[in-house]
Amino acid sequence: MTISEGDALPDATVQMMKDGRPAPTSLRDLTAGKKVVLFAVPGAFTPTCSLQHLPGFINNANELKAKGVDEILCTAVNDAFVMDAWGASQSADAISMVADGNGDLAEALGLVMDGSGFGMGTRSQRYAMVIDNGIVTKIAVEAPGKFEVSSAEAILADL
Numbered sequence: 726m727t728i729s730e731g732d733a734l735p736d737a738t739v740q741m742m743k744d745g746r747p748a749p750t751s752l753r754d755l756t757a758g759k760k761v762v763l764f765a766v767p768g769a770f771t772p773t774c775s776l777q778h779l780p781g782f783i784n785n786a787n788e789l790k791a792k793g794v795d796e797i798l799c800t801a802v803n804d805a806f807v808m809d810a811w812g813a814s815q816s817a818d819a820i821s822m823v824a825d826g827n828g829d830l831a832e833a834l835g836l837v838m839d840g841s842g843f844g845m846g847t848r849s850q851r852y853a854m855v856i857d858n859g860i861v862t863k864i865a866v867e868a869p870g871k872f873e874v875s876s877a878e879a880i881l882a883d884l
Contacts, residue, residue: 727835727866734859735833740805740824747805750823752830756856759795762880763823764853765831767838768845769803769811773872778851779815781877786819789877792884794855796821802828802848825849836866853880 728735736753755761764782766774782789782797789797798821801808805824812822823830831837831849840848853875855863863883865874873879 728854728861728864730861730864732861734856734861735830737825737830737833739800739830740808740826741821742805742809747824752823753859755796755798755821755823756859758858759856760793760858761796761798761856762789762794762853763798763800763856764875764877764880765800765825765836765849766851767801767840767848769801769807770814773851774801775811775815777872778876779811779817779820782820783815783817785877785881788881789884792881794884798823800825800830800849802826802831838869851875853877855880855884 734756736751738749739752740747741750766778800823802825804826808822808824825831828847836850836852838848838850851867853865854861867875
């Protein structure tokens with residue numbers, strides 16, 4: 726079942742780099758008591774993700790925060806080392822890079838994509854959501870191969 730607006734965010738464990746090591750982190754803890762934008766990309770360092778999706782959130786971080794967003798999270802089915810390196814390469818200081826290395830979050834959200842045709846295996850669909858104290862208030866899931874509704878600009882327009 727795919728997560729919908731009004732649903733509580735599932736409590737998936739993700740990984741974030743802390744003190745130079747991957748650290749398990751509860752997504753529920755990351756979003757508790759906050760307004761959060763969570764966006765997912767099929768893969769770090771991939772073209773649309775690196776040239777448009779992540780840069781859009783980097784460039785619009787201040788505008789999102791001015792509209793009440795406490796934190797911006799980027800996730801992909803990549804390990805914490807890759808997510809950390811990708812964030813560093815993009816100067817994504819305003820974005821928290823969240824690794825979903827085993828795809829547990831994508832699975833819990835019902836947003837899994839089969840990227841095996843591209844040699845990528847199981848990945849997350851491209852999406853963006855607004856979470857208010859653990860409740861999904863907006864979700865925008867892209868059609869396969871598209872980048873239209875989950876951009877930072879689209880989320881800003883919805884806030």
